[in-house]
Amino acid sequence: MEPIYLDYNATTPIDPEVADVMMPFLKQKFGNPSSSHWFGIITRKALINAREQAANLINCKPEEIIFTSGGTESNNYALRGYAFANRHKGNHLITSSIEHPSIIEVCKYLEKHNFKVTYLPVDKNGLVSVKSVKKAVRKDTILISIMHANNEVGTIQPIAKIAEVANENGICMHTDAAQSLGKIPVDVSELNIDLLSIAGHKIYAPKGIGALYIKQGIKLEKLILGAKQENGCRSGTENILEIVGLGKACEIAKQNLPENYEHLKAMQDRLWNGLVREIPDVRLNGHPEKRLPNTLNVSFLNMNEYFQISLFLEIAASAGAACHSNSFTFSPVLEAMNVPIEYAKGTIRFSTGKMTTKKEIDSAIKKITEIYNTQIR
Numbered sequence: 098m099e100p101i102y103l104d105y106n107a108t109t110p111i112d113p114e115v116a117d118v119m120m121p122f123l124k125q126k127f128g129n130p131s132s133s134h135w136f137g138i139i140t141r142k143a144l145i146n147a148r149e150q151a152a153n154l155i156n157c158k159p160e161e162i163i164f165t166s167g168g169t170e171s172n173n174y175a176l177r178g179y180a181f182a183n184r185h186k187g188n189h190l191i192t193s194s195i196e197h198p199s200i201i202e203v204c205k206y207l208e209k210h211n212f213k214v215t216y217l218p219v220d221k222n223g224l225v226s227v228k229s230v231k232k233a234v235r236k237d238t239i240l241i242s243i244m245h246a247n248n249e250v251g252t253i254q255p256i257a258k259i260a261e262v263a264n265e266n267g268i269c270m271h272t273d274a275a276q277s278l279g280k281i282p283v284d285v286s287e288l289n290i291d292l293l294s295i296a297g298h299k300i301y302a303p304k305g306i307g308a309l310y311i312k313q314g315i316k317l318e319k320l321i322l323g324a325k326q327e328n329g330c331r332s333g334t335e336n337i338l339e340i341v342g343l344g345k346a347c348e349i350a351k352q353n354l355p356e357n358y359e360h361l362k363a364m365q366d367r368l369w370n371g372l373v374r375e376i377p378d379v380r381l382n383g384h385p386e387k388r389l390p391n392t393l394n395v396s397f398l399n400m401n402e403y404f405q406i407s408l409f410l411e412i413a414a415s416a417g418a419a420c421h422s423n424s425f426t427f428s429p430v431l432e433a434m435n436v437p438i439e440y441a442k443g444t445i446r447f448s449t450g451k452m453t454t455k456k457e458i459d460s461a462i463k464k465i466t467e468i469y470n471t472q473i474r
């Protein structure tokens with residue numbers, strides 16, 4: 098029997114409707130969107146349509162969307178691109194200590210190139226304080242990058258308020274929305290941000306596709322040099338197959354947002370209530386309210402890697418951030434939140450998705466309880 102999949106923050110299956118719209122581009126519609134003949138026109142139209150679908154989801158203009166190879170590239174392009182293109186304005190950046198490695202590693206890279214970076218701490222719920230952002234702002238600050246929602250614990254950051262600080266000080270505001278998109282509303286005009294990263298495989302599109310929202314007027318130094326595709330921002334013949342998939346996934350995410358939210362939340366709450374009922378000492382990591390509706394990061398007191406190993410045979414969940422770890426190491430996010438070691442060791446991230454059923458949740462509660470009981474004996 099396959100394990101129960103509760104790792105939607107790591108990746109999602111491809112929505113069957115997404116797969117359907119991709120199929121013709123896998124089989125027949127192979128033209129290069131830059132070609133002026135019929136074959137090129139067909140794929141160019143598909144590209145235009147996908148850009149509109151992505152723009153609609155986050156409420157921006159289609160020309161403000163650039164397709165990339167995923168969340169990692171979008172984050173790299175946003176930070177490196179902005180820092181190098183705007184160095185004349187200053188060389189200081191602000192981020193948080195719980196960002197995804199595709200932000201933290203870029204910041205470290207920038208530090209090697211003489212940029213200065215402030216890594217803001219978080220409180221015990223994983224929240225960045227707006228006050229700390231204000232305090233960190235300097236005359237030479239050019240960019241603030243704070244994730245919209247954390248991948249491990251799901252805490253949602255006060256992005257609109259942080260963006261206000263950025264705007265008041267003439268600083269560019271980037272947010273990594275890889276985890277929030279499709280789960281909670283993401284509106285770039287309401288949030289008032291300049292750059293926003295999208296990862297396709299978190300919203301039921303394929304892996305290896307993403308997008309970056311670049312507000313009109315924001316200048317980035319190009320990351321991938323060559324011909325003039327993607328408004329001259331990213332060279333290389335477009336990955337039309339996956340772009341079409343991402344476009345459809347964005348359309349579905351927009352259409353289904355309220356019902357998707359309710360479903361994710363109901364499944365997550367059912368799992369949490371079941372765990373609390375059955376297991377004496379469980380601890381929820383992440384903000385009690387300001388949290389993604391699907392993310393349940395739970396610590397089981399005095400459990401260890403054997404608990405995790407047994408659990409993962411039955412349930413596909415994550416011990417840390419699944420994207421970059423499958424060995425037992427302390428997650429920097431739990432560390433930044435000061436989760437006590439006796440809890441941190443037995444931490445599992447469960448994340449529900451739109452395909453999650455009540456039956457799966459009930460069966461997961463039963464299995465987790467059984468495994469927990471064998472471990473404490």
Ligand SMILES: Cc1ncc(COP(=O)(O)O)c(C=O)c1O
Pocket residue numbers: 106107166167168169170172197199244246247248273275276296297298305306307420
């Ligand atoms: C918050 C966050 N940002 C960025 C990424 C990277 O996205 P991708 O896997 O598309 O490169 C992830 C993936 O786990 C993520 O959770």
